[in-house]
Amino acid sequence: MWNRIRALIIKEFHAVWRDKKSRFVLIVPPLIQLLIFGYAASFDVNHLATVIFNEDDGLPARELVARFEGAPAFEVIGHISREAEIAQVIDPRRARLLIHIGPTFSRDIRINPPAKVQLIVDGRESNTSLIVLGYAGRIVADFNSEWAKSHGEPLPPAHLVVRSWFNPNLESRWFFIPGLVALLTLVVTIVVTALSVAREREVGTFEQLLVTPLRPLEILVGKATPALVIGVAEGTLIVIVGILWFAIPFRGDVGLLYAGLVVYVLAVIGVGLMISSICRTQQQAILGAFLFIMPAVILSGFATPIANMPEAIQHLTLVNPMRYFLVIVRGIFLEGLSTELVFRQLWPMAAIALVNLAGAAVMFRHRLS
Amino acid sequence: MRLRGLIRKETFQIVRDPSSILIGFVLPVVLLLLFGYGVSLDAKHVPVALVIENPTAETSSFAASLAGSEYFAPQAVPHRPAAERALAEGRVQAIVVLSSNFTRQLPSADGAPIQLIVNGTDANTARIISGYVDGAWQNWLEHTALDAGRALAPPVIVEQRVWFNPEVSSRNFLVPGLMAIIMTLIGTLLTALVVAREWERGTLEALMVTPVRIGEFLLGKLIPYFVLGMGGMAASTVMAVWVFGVPFRGTFLVLLLVSSLFMLAALGMGLLISTVTKNQFAAGQVAIIVAFLPAFMLSGFLFDIASMPTVVWGITHIVPARYFVSSLQTLFLAGNIWSVVATDMAALAMMAVFFLGLTRRKTRKSLE
Structure with missing residues (x-):
């Protein structure tokens, strides 16, 4: 069984990496977004x-x-x-x-x-x-x-002394670039997983895959593993650029960040595979991915705080894995978040990941049989 | 005659394909609701830890001024370490500390310090909170002075006027900008995908062998999607005004003009992308990168263009959504200000001509 899965994983990596277009999708758009976002996304006012x-x-x-x-x-x-x-x-x-x-x-x-x-x-x-x-x-x-x-006039009896923790000069960039780790990892992972099955179905190779001795669950694992590696690598790339190029302080524990990143990517893969098993064509998969990404990003606290949303919508954000990972990644970058606080965000995300992956497995089997 | 046939064919295609209807009408409504409610920069009832180390009449009057403001939800916390833990855990956004000798220091020459610690991770919210506390502090100063029987007379006071949006509501600012993003999705992304599919399937080549001319062919594509986009625009406008209560101070005729020009530019971009890529996957990617993301980040819808670094500011000038956002914000909040709207319309018209002209040339080439 493991041999079969390994062979499938190797094949999936080839499929993603050999194709010039999908290689382009993995590297160029995230970097463009990182640069534009890194410089344009700011609420600071100057000049x-x-x-x-x-x-x-x-x-x-x-x-x-x-x-x-x-x-x-x-x-x-x-x-x-x-x-x-x-x-x-x-x-x-x-x-x-x-x-x-x-x-x-x-x-x-x-x-x-x-x-x-x-x-x-x-x-x-x-x-x-x-x-x-x-x-x-x-x-x-x-x-x-x-x-x-x-002029020797009395000062007001009390004055404000303001201090800002974690980000003393209140730079927006310190807020947005760690957030981009969550955003760009989400986009890349969704696109890779959502398109993987849809593409095979369009080309017709999915039927070929079905006549092999691979079981549905094995196909699922084979599709999920490369996506996990790619998602984590993408996140790593953004973290490195954030630290080295944008000079964002990194105060927390790298191990905790990766624990969060892996669980986050798994949760996202679950969604991507579900989209993949519903969609018949690549176009539908792109639209499906888009329809998930937009609300997920808006309702995550990426650009505007969740606390400002109406209460009903705040409850809705509880099922959004990005919401938890944003707290983890920003907390680890800027606040040096403790293990206990990371776990508080980690377990709901892990629950979401389990539900999503199980859902994807069920839909996959349903689709195949 | 031929043109009418083409338009009929395209219209059928839109009506028959549920995904086009989805993007044309359902998507604008859903997105506008989602953004309209989900995206807000107005912080209210911010949880704040209030540490009063030595309660007196003065400290409780300050506490009352915080509690009286709708911007805060102050929570009394016994001591600083507890407050700092609450801040680190994210249970509060800020800490206000009145130290044990606050009341004693009030009459002194330097006055007593009110310490405010904000969580700077979300820099924008931190700034807004510190502005709110500043306001509560000023209020408290005035009230204490009045209670003591004298008017507070600092050397200079600020009288502020926020034109066009006196309640400084972020929704009034964001909803008009959102419409530009939604129109970009319909105009560019949808058109790029749908036309790219035709190239992929070869139905365009089939069309090319008929006596249809290129101009007719492009118009046949343009008109149905134009109508679809303007329908989405109308739905968005109705929602902006009736659901979100955004004032509309311009005239609808001008809005119609600006939106038409933007729609033409966006459609031109979508057609150009599909003609160049001839592939759905690539068209989708390119449309997201060159149309959707710039509309989101470089249009002034959320992030202020004037504060961007010069290079990025320069790039914003080739983003059609930038001009549309500027006109929409002006038409909704300020009215028909011709110096803004006319410039934007000129820029949009130029872009429309450029994209449509280029598409025409590329289409002709790809046929030979």
Whole structure:
């Protein structure tokens, strides 16, 4: 039995690797995605086009403007002098932030505080506007405390001291690149397994496989093993690029990461084989894979937190293996997640993997007999 | 006459193949629901551990200001180690610590520190939480000052206006962008797959020996899928406005114009991909890489284009979805702002002409 399975595994590897197209699929798209994603996927704001509308030529106003000009998040691209011009720069998206300082600013700050500074942001991109308002608020708070200090005015009775664990500079990239290990491994593993049977069926070699002495379960093992190796290798590739190229810190245990990766890939293989046994053509398999990948990625916490979803949808995410692996891979990269915490994510994923593989086995047998 | 026959044939093909109907109508609705509900950047009821080392009237008034905000779900935790464990285990997203001498330090010259520790793994959420705590802190300062009978007068206060989206709802921002992604799926992925299948099966060669001209042949392909895509677009618009409550401040005529131009560009891309690859598998892969992924990542739908590195920012200019997303966000939230919409339409029209023209040339070549 093991000889037969081994022969099938070797054949599967050949099938994937010999074919120029499938080799291309394994290497080129993941790398392109890693590079584009690595550089494009970010919620950080920098060089935001900013326009100043300063009606006050006093020193305090100029000092405040200088603080905005010195901040890397903002790039002052111009000045306006009339209120009517505000819409002319915000509407066409020439500027995303407008800082308006009224004519009485310098007088108010000395005689009649508080002086007002008006910030107008473009809400069409809501996340950017929130971040921008946060940055701007901090700039004004810094200005305030320095002003109070240098003018002998009382500081507010309490102040915030913010520290960020695991990612002190709050870089989005540290969040997204470990996430890509989960995403790209998912995509490659699904495509390899979903297409493997569909392709054979289209070409007609699947019938040939059926007349061999191989039993359905053996065929399943033979199809799953190469996918496991390929999925784990893909994950490894992304981990290495993440550490060496994108300089993401790796603080946890490699063994735990691989335990998670293997269980994750097994869970995904189960889904891929199920798709494979349903679909009759490659086109259906591609669409099927796509129909699984899209919701799996969206409902995993990859780009936006699960906690922000409506409760019913949050329950739905519990059957998504990617959800658990994302916690593991990000935790191991950034937080040095402990064995106990990894296991808390591992066992639901293992249960999902078992159900998926068993489901695939049943569907396979059903399909074959 | 011939054209009508072709269109009829294509329409039959779409209607008869359940997978086309699936992609044309079911997929937009399902995706929009999924994305609309699943993708949100608005953090609410964030679990926060609150450590008060020495409870006093002042600390409980601060605790009340946190609890009063819909953004937090504060949990009282007896001491720091317990809070730190909760943060490490992911049970809370942040820790707020009022140390034992908080009340004593309040009247001092430097004031008392309020310590906030956020889990930085999800950098964006961490930033949002720290913004929320900042707001709660400001509120608390104002209230304490008022209670003490004086107005709080910091040197400068910020008055913020978020234009077009005053409640800063991420759904208003994401749903219009999603429509561009869904249209890319229908226009490019579906068309590429279906036409590639015809090349694979050789039914196109059969068509070529009939007296049909290339222009007619392409139009015959284009029109049914155009109608299918615009149907999906209409369904998405209705859902955006009625299900998700996204305001629509532009006019439908302009929306129709922009969507038509985008649809032509997307279809052109799909036809070009299928003509070049002539193979379903390759067409599917290429469509995902050159159309779907860029629409997702480089269109400004989720990630801000202006903050991308210059090279990536440059690449976004050849992504049709970028112009469509920009117009959709503007039409839905801001209205008919011609300087935005007209530029986008010009870019989309150029792309449509380019892709369709190239497809025409490639089709002619492949026949000889």
